[in-house]
Amino acid sequence: MSKDMILYGHSRSSCTWRVKIALAIKGIQYEDVAVTDESWTGHCFQQNCPAFLKASPLQQVPALAHGEWCFTQSIAIMEYLDEIQPDPPLMPVGPVLRAKTRALAETIVSAVQPFQAHNEPLVSRVGGEEKFKEWAEFWIHKGFAAIEVMLKDTHGNCCIADDVTVADLCLVPQYNNAVNRYNIDVNQYPTMSKIAEHCLKLEPFSSTRPPVA
Numbered sequence: 722m723s724k725d726m727i728l729y730g731h732s733r734s735s736c737t738w739r740v741k742i743a744l745a746i747k748g749i750q751y752e753d754v755a756v757t758d759e760s761w762t763g764h765c766f767q768q769n770c771p772a773f774l775k776a777s778p779l780q781q782v783p784a785l786a787h788g789e790w791c792f793t794q795s796i797a798i799m800e801y802l803d804e805i806q807p808d809p810p811l812m813p814v815g816p817v818l819r820a821k822t823r824a825l826a827e828t829i830v831s832a833v834q835p836f837q838a839h840n841e842p843l844v845s846r847v848g849g850e851e852k853f854k855e856w857a858e859f860w861i862h863k864g865f866a867a868i869e870v871m872l873k874d875t876h877g878n879c880c881i882a883d884d885v886t887v888a889d890l891c892l893v894p895q896y897n898n899a900v901n902r903y904n905i906d907v908n909q910y911p912t913m914s915k916i917a918e919h920c921l922k923l924e925p926f927s928s929t930r931p932p933v934a
Contacts, residue, residue: 726751727786732931735834735894736795737783742890743799745925747806756782796830799887811887818882821875825868825888833864833895837903854903861899868892869910876912878919885920893920897930 728744728751730737744751785792785801792798803811812819837857844853875881880888896917899905907914920926 725788727754728752729754729756729784729786730782731756734782735898736830738894738929738931739795739890740783740785740798740802741929742893742925743802743811743887745929746809746811746885747802749802749806751785796826796887796891799890803887811885811890813881813884813886818875821871822881822886822888825871825875825880826891828864828868828871829888829891829895832867833861834891836860836864837895837898858903858905861895861903861905864895865899865905865907865910865913869913872912872916876916879916885923885925889916889920893917893926897921 726744726749728737728740730741730753732755741753781793783793783795783798785798787801792801799811812822837860844850847853847856872880877883879885880892892913896907896913900907907917921930
């Protein structure tokens with residue numbers, strides 16, 4: 722596939738990392754555009770970048786431009802990539818495992834990631850840095866405990882048997898954030914930890930791993 726995709730992202734965005742892993746798995750070339758502001762807030766402001774504003778009206782990353790089309794939200798972007806280039810697939814075969822994959826992914830992106838995303842409006846809303854840390858740790862543990870239970874029925878080396886799926890692409894960045902940003906003791910989540918550490922050794926994960934994740 723020709724290099725006609727542009728990915729707008731940020732090095733501290735776990736959502737961006739998900740999409741970069743998907744692109745690496747698919748072997749799709751793209752132009753990597755770092756969207757930055759003076760201090761990372763979770764919303765990226767580039768008022769002088771019309772292309773980014775067109776791609777992401779909310780000024781959030783990631784955003785993917787492909788030809789005349791622009792896409793936002795990491796799950797939607799990964800599904801798009803899987804549909805335009807089905808091999809290797811990011812979803813398992815069969816309705817049960819596909820539903821299980823979506824449930825794991827949605828638990829991570831809806832019940833964990835938003836509550837641990839360090840951004841100034843949220844920090845201010847919960848009462849400052851110390852309160853935010855408590856808030857983030859509570860939701861990380863709550864989400865990881867649920868994920869640990871959900872994985873019991875499906876896991877092998879990965880979330881769904883031994884093949885990498887969208888669930889793994891969502892899990893690994895949040896696991897990495899929990900360990901490296903919040904010093905979460907993940908030993909109490911042995912299944913999840915084993916899967917994440919396995920995936921981190923795989924080339925699409927290791928080659929796209931940001932210096933600050």
